[in-house]
Amino acid sequence: MLRQFLALHTRALFAPTQHRGSAVRLLHASRPVAADLNKEIEAITDLATTAKDEMDFAEESRNSVYYNDDKMAAHDAVEEMTAAYNSLLARLSAADKSAIESRIGMRIKEIQSAYEIMTLNDLED
Numbered sequence: 001m002l003r004q005f006l007a008l009h010t011r012a013l014f015a016p017t018q019h020r021g022s023a024v025r026l027l028h029a030s031r032p033v034a035a036d037l038n039k040e041i042e043a044i045t046d047l048a049t050t051a052k053d054e055m056d057f058a059e060e061s062r063n064s065v066y067y068n069d070d071k072m073a074a075h076d077a078v079e080e081m082t083a084a085y086n087s088l089l090a091r092l093s094a095a096d097k098s099a100i101e102s103r104i105g106m107r108i109k110e111i112q113s114a115y116e117i118m119t120l121n122d123l124e125d
Contacts, residue, residue: 037088037096041104044084048104051077051111055118071118078115081108 054077058070085108089097 040084040088041100044081044088044108045104047077047081047084048107048111051081051115054078055111055114058118071122074115074118078111082112 051074054070054074058067058074061067061070085104089100092100
């Protein structure tokens with residue numbers, strides 16, 4: 001499962017404007033056990049890194065012809081990260097959910113907030 005995810009995730013990194021929903025579907029496969037849970041957390045962390053990178057690319061291309069495509073790629077990456085994170089939380093017990101939220105929740109919220117700020121900056125321009 002991880003090998004499949006990495007293959008899809010790698011392709012997604014080299015095609016930033018392509019929708020990455022297939023990687024999220026792999027995360028929804030089944031109720032996680034400890035090893036699978038760590039793999040899912042790692043996958044979500046990778047999605048968060050990708051989302052942050054896509055937002056950085058978009059910010060760097062602001063006021064250029066590439067900005068809209070880069071911003072769409074950032075949007076897709078943030079949505080994919082959020083969907084994977086929410087899917088994982090929905091399948092966990094309250095204790096596990098609390099542990100996951102303390103482990104990666106802050107980073108997820110920071111990326112979501114940064115994307116919202118980027119969007120608000122567009123409205124001001």
